[in-house]
Amino acid sequence: xxxxxxxxxxxxxxxxxxxxxxxxxxxxxxxxxxxxxxxxxxxxxxxxxxxxxxxxxxxxxxxxxxxxxxxxxxxxxxxxxxxxxxxxxxxxxxxxxxxxxxxxxxxxxxxxxxxxxxxxxxxxxxxxxxxxxxxxxxxxxxxxxxxxxxxxxxxxxxxxxxxxxxxxxxxxxxxxxxxxxxxxxxxxxxxxxxxxxxxxxxxxxxxxxxxxxxxxxxxxxxxxxxxxxxxxxxxxxxxxxxxxxxxxxxxxxxxxxxxxxxxxxxxxxxxxxxxxxxxxxxxxxxxxxxxxxxxxxxxxxxxxxxxxxxxxxxxxxxxxxxxxxxxxxxxxxxxxxxxxxxxxxxxxxxxxxxxxxxxxxxxxxxxxxxxxxxxxxxxxxxxxxxxxxxxxxxxxxxxxxxxxxxxxxxxxxxxxxxxxxxxxxxxxxxxxxxxxxxxxxxxxxxxxxxxxxxxxxxxxxxxxxxxxxxxxxxxxxxxxxxxxxxxxxxxxxxxxxxxxxxxxxxxxxxxxxxxxxxxxxxxxxxxxxxxxxxxxxxxx
Amino acid sequence: xxxxxxxxxxxxxxxxxxxxxxxxxxxxxxxxxxxxxxxxxxxxxxxxxxxxxxxxxxxxxxxxxxxxxxxxxxxxxxxxxxxxxxxxxxxxxxxxxxxxxxxxxxxxxxxxxxxxxxxxxxxxxxxxxxxxxxxxxxxxxxxxxxxxxxxxxxxxxxxxxxxxxxxxxxxxxxxxxxxxxxxxxxxxxxxxxxxxxxxxxxxxxxxxxxxxxxxxxxxxxxxxxxxxxxxxxxxxxxxxxxxxxxxxxxxxxxxxxxxxxxxxxxxxxxxxxxxxxxxxxxxxxxxxxxxxxxxxxxxxxxxxxxxxxxxxxxxxxx
Numbered sequence: 001x002x003x004x005x006x007x008x009x010x011x012x013x014x015x016x017x018x019x020x021x022x023x024x025x026x027x028x029x030x031x032x033x034x035x036x037x038x039x040x041x042x043x044x045x046x047x048x049x050x051x052x053x054x055x056x057x058x059x060x061x062x063x064x065x066x067x068x069x070x071x072x073x074x075x076x077x078x079x080x081x082x083x084x085x086x087x088x089x090x091x092x093x094x095x096x097x098x099x100x101x102x103x104x105x106x107x108x109x110x111x112x113x114x115x116x117x118x119x120x121x122x123x124x125x126x127x128x129x130x131x132x133x134x135x136x137x138x139x140x141x142x143x144x145x146x147x148x149x150x151x152x153x154x155x156x157x158x159x160x161x162x163x164x165x166x167x168x169x170x171x172x173x174x175x176x177x178x179x180x181x182x183x184x185x186x187x188x189x190x191x192x193x194x195x196x197x198x199x200x201x202x203x204x205x206x207x208x209x210x211x212x213x214x215x216x217x218x219x220x221x222x223x224x225x226x227x228x229x230x231x232x233x234x235x236x237x238x239x240x241x242x243x244x245x246x247x248x249x250x251x252x253x254x255x256x257x258x259x260x261x262x263x264x265x266x267x268x269x270x271x272x273x274x275x276x277x278x279x280x281x282x283x284x285x286x287x288x289x290x291x292x293x294x295x296x297x298x299x300x301x302x303x304x305x306x307x308x309x310x311x312x313x314x315x316x317x318x319x320x321x322x323x324x325x326x327x328x329x330x331x332x333x334x335x336x337x338x339x340x341x342x343x344x345x346x347x348x349x350x351x352x353x354x355x356x357x358x359x360x361x362x363x364x365x366x367x368x369x370x371x372x373x374x375x376x377x378x379x380x381x382x383x384x385x386x387x388x389x390x391x392x393x394x395x396x397x398x399x400x401x402x403x404x405x406x407x408x409x410x411x412x413x414x415x416x417x418x419x420x421x422x423x424x425x426x427x428x429x430x431x432x433x434x435x436x437x438x439x440x441x442x443x444x445x446x447x448x449x450x451x452x453x454x455x456x457x458x459x460x461x462x463x464x465x466x467x468x469x470x471x472x473x474x475x476x477x478x479x480x481x482x483x484x485x486x487x488x489x490x491x492x493x494x495x496x497x498x499x500x501x502x503x504x505x506x507x508x509x510x511x512x513x514x515x516x517x518x519x520x521x522x523x524x525x526x527x528x529x530x531x532x533x534x535x536x537x538x539x540x
Numbered sequence: 541x542x543x544x545x546x547x548x549x550x551x552x553x554x555x556x557x558x559x560x561x562x563x564x565x566x567x568x569x570x571x572x573x574x575x576x577x578x579x580x581x582x583x584x585x586x587x588x589x590x591x592x593x594x595x596x597x598x599x600x601x602x603x604x605x606x607x608x609x610x611x612x613x614x615x616x617x618x619x620x621x622x623x624x625x626x627x628x629x630x631x632x633x634x635x636x637x638x639x640x641x642x643x644x645x646x647x648x649x650x651x652x653x654x655x656x657x658x659x660x661x662x663x664x665x666x667x668x669x670x671x672x673x674x675x676x677x678x679x680x681x682x683x684x685x686x687x688x689x690x691x692x693x694x695x696x697x698x699x700x701x702x703x704x705x706x707x708x709x710x711x712x713x714x715x716x717x718x719x720x721x722x723x724x725x726x727x728x729x730x731x732x733x734x735x736x737x738x739x740x741x742x743x744x745x746x747x748x749x750x751x752x753x754x755x756x757x758x759x760x761x762x763x764x765x766x767x768x769x770x771x772x773x774x775x776x777x778x779x780x781x782x783x784x785x786x787x788x789x790x791x792x793x794x795x796x797x798x799x800x801x802x803x804x805x806x807x808x809x810x811x812x813x814x815x816x817x818x819x820x821x822x823x824x825x826x827x828x829x830x831x832x833x834x835x836x837x838x839x840x841x842x843x844x845x846x847x848x849x850x851x852x853x854x855x856x857x858x
Contacts, residue, residue, distance in 0.1 A: 056812065058578070058622050066579055066587075141590040143579070198624045214623050214630040215812050216707075216804030242705065242802050243812075246689065251802070254696035254704035301585040423572035423817050430576060430583070453584070460584030 043521055043537030048236040051259040051531065052248045056215060056241045061198035062183035063136050066143045068442045071180065072261065072531045073239055076220050077119070078203035080182035081110060081129070082174055088285075088353055088445055088527050090174050094124065094184055094204065096160070098174075101482060105169025110177075112160045117225040118186035119208035126156045131187045133164070136180075144181040146453075146460060169480045171487060175446035206232045206534040215241060233522070233537030252277060252515050259523060260515035261531060265342040265396070271515050280514040283344065285351045285527045286443025287450070289506040290389065290404070292322060296432030296465030301458055304465035311435055315387050320379040322502035324372040326365050328411020329404065333367075335508055338399045346509040348495040349441075349450040353527050356447050356484070360492025365499060372411035384414035389436035390429065393419045401438065404507075429463045437463070440510070445528060447491050448479055455498060466503035541845070548841055552834050559830040560612075560823075564605050567822050570814075577817035578621050595621055595819065612827065618820035620813075627824035630809065635828070637707050638805035641728065641797070642790050644721045646783060649729035649736055654772075654779060656733070657740025661748060662767055672737065679734030684793055688727045688800035695723060705802035724801040728793050732786050739782050743775035750774075 057070035083093040100109040116124045133154045136144035150170035155163045189202035201209050207220035218239040242248040245264040252260040295304030307316050314321045331345035347364035350357050391401040401417040408415045429437045452475050453459045457467040478490040512529035522536040575591040592598045617627035660672035696704035710717040748771050756766050795807030813821035
């Protein structure tokens with residue numbers, strides 16, 4: 001396929017290279033993941049790092065994998081065309097340069113690094129990249145299909161170049177290729193293992209897969225074939241799955257693990273008080289909030305309609321009532337009371353650390369219970385407005401639910417809480433059998449990943465059954481343009497419109513909280529919450 | 541005799557089929573769509589539809605059932621929907637963990653329970669009895685999860701002499717296995733130890749006032765010999781029965797203990813499978829458990845019939 005013609009404008013898709021200055025201010029771990037006082041002592045070679053994960057990763061196949069926690073394991077064994085740096089800029093990883101975009105925005109040319117070897121010793125080239133991208137797009141059961149739905153086809157231009165032809169311009173593509181959809185698999189291993197690739201994944205990474213015992217552990221060992229093997233200190237990383245947060249914390253304190261993924265907010269004080277431990281934090285790219293059922297009558301992803309009893313209420317039919325609900329919430333107090341001030345209040349889907357964030361994107365309705373009641377008066381609804389909210393079953397979910405309940409009461413709402421086991425709650429809300437649902441999203445580096453699926457008409461995760469043609473238009477426009485300033489402005493408008501219609505009421509942004517033994521250094525965690533051990537090791 | 545054996549075998553087979561049907565339907569009656577649970581964050585309709593097709597969840601339940609049984613009789617319990625690892629292999633990894641834990645817990649419970657029971661009976665109305673009784677009451681009242689967390693805080697965090705979690709097989713490294721299983725076994729065995737202690741104590745009290753003990757004493761046997769050789773030996777029949785009856789309790793208790801000490805056992809496997817709606821895994825776990833129960837029952841029945849020939853004719857015992 002042709003190179004982009006010299007006449008074509010060469011647009012660099014790197015999100016916010018020019019905006020880096022605005023992006024780095026509030027990351028708690030500047031310079032890549034160490035806590036307040038970076039430890040610059042030298043690291044020794046060798047050793048096994050034991051990592052406690054809160055959940056078990058699902059399939060270790062980048063095409064089929066669906067869980068967030070799996071991305072941490074992939075980070076050790078499967079590198080991507082692009083990666084994030086500490087400031088959330090998109091930087092080349094297996095690609096050799098930023099993607100080049102044709103003037104019509106429909107051809108994205110990716111140059112690939114030469115001479116890199118997969119863990120099985122075979123060489124990575126453009127054909128391998130095409131094989132992987134095609135597999136991500138077309139394999140039965142692929143979880144990458146929708147991320148790559150903008151791709152029409154992938155062409156091998158030469159040994160070190162692929163051209164990705166798009167159906168329509170799609171600015172978030174580089175961000176998508178900086179996640180699982182950009183992981184390149186060994187074609188030899190794909191051929192040999194077929195749909196069993198997950199049992200022995202082979203890609204390029206500082207470590208290679210060694211073994212897995214379901215429900216217990218995943219082991220990866222240093223890969224001598226890795227292009228940067230000389231800088232990899234650890235011999236082995238063992239991921240242990242420890243679901244209970246206090247058990248996880250006790251294992252860190254006792255020295256049975258050196259790294260603890262996701263410290264409970266309630267354990268932060270105890271962790272900081274322990275001289276043998278360190279806390280590393282970064283601002284999450286995701287959010288937690290409340291999804292309201294506006295018109296989900298045919299199931300998520302289908303055309304919305306008119307809600308009927310028992311799910312219809314003033315909340316579903318009148319945006320003013322939803323705004324009143326949002327105004328009755330004191331997000332600061334929620335953060336202080338429920339999460340001991342560890343997290344940050346949020347009123348929109350875009351992380352303040354995102355290079356595409358703006359003042360408009362971070363605007364927040366004021367906490368104003370009196371104003372909320374006045375708004376309910378304007379809407380002409382009888383108070384209290386009654387509603388039921390589905391929440392999780394753990395102690396933290398209950399505390400959060402009760403805080404919302406108490407605050408909403410002051411604004412003229414009578415909220416009933418319905419604790420529901422997680423899988424059951426997803427099923428129920430996908431089908432539209434709910435009024436309000438407390439749920440969050442882990443977050444993606446490009447705001448599109450936090451917005452489109454949730455707010456576009458018939459979006460794959462639009463459980464609200466929300467539909468506004470103006471919102472659809474704004475989202476499509478923000479996707480199509482590669483002009484960062486324009487995108488930033490559009491996302492500001494999107495957030496403003498979202499707050500007017502309020503199908504989702506955002507509450508707070510979690511922090512990624514990582515516990516580390518003070519014997520360990522070089523662990524990096526950025527806003528994406530993924531743990532990076534490529535340069536980690538034990539202090540000499 | 542053979543007719544009886546044959547009849548029991550057929551009965552067992554029918555029970556097993558019924559169990560598989562109940563499990564199959566029961567799992568599907570759980571609220572929550574497994575395809576949605578497996579889709580996790582990637583919940584677009586195409587992905588969910590693909591998952592449904594892949595695991596045959598779009599087929600009618602009877603079709604799914606026949607397909608499952610067809611494979612199961614060949615020893616293929618399918619692959620985990622979550623990890624794509626073989627269910628048979630995964631269970632093969634988990635089962636020895638729980639068996640070793642349960643065995644160790646029984647040993648601990650018997651040692652503590654019988655010891656304390658004997659002391660309480662022999663040293664009646666002394667401080668020793670009071671202490672033994674109090675410990676038994678505590679053992680019964682303290683929930684496993686709290687006891688487990690406290691044990692970890694004390695012996696792994698504050699005074700790090702034992703590992704907080706993990707499993708090492710006794711066949712790989714007996715010393716490390718002992719260190720890893722000591723706390724879980726004590727925690728799991730504590731409730732059972734309390735029950736055994738109380739039963740031993742009352743059985744011992746009865747035995748110590750029995751005629752044969754008086755006779756033994758009259759013959760001039762020493763105290764230890766009378767207590768251990770005569771009274772305890774007869775009391776152990778009760779203890780053995782109790783241990784048998786409490787086995788179920790032990791296995792269900794293992795679920796909690798395995799979570800606290802992060803032991804990759806059968807209980808943890810079951811819980812995780814249910815929470816992730818991993819149908820193939822849940823079915824495999826229940827099938828193995830049911831087969832084990834039915835198999836043991838069958839064995840016990842057959843043993844009874846060997847011991848007591850009247851049982852063979854069933855129902856016609858006079």
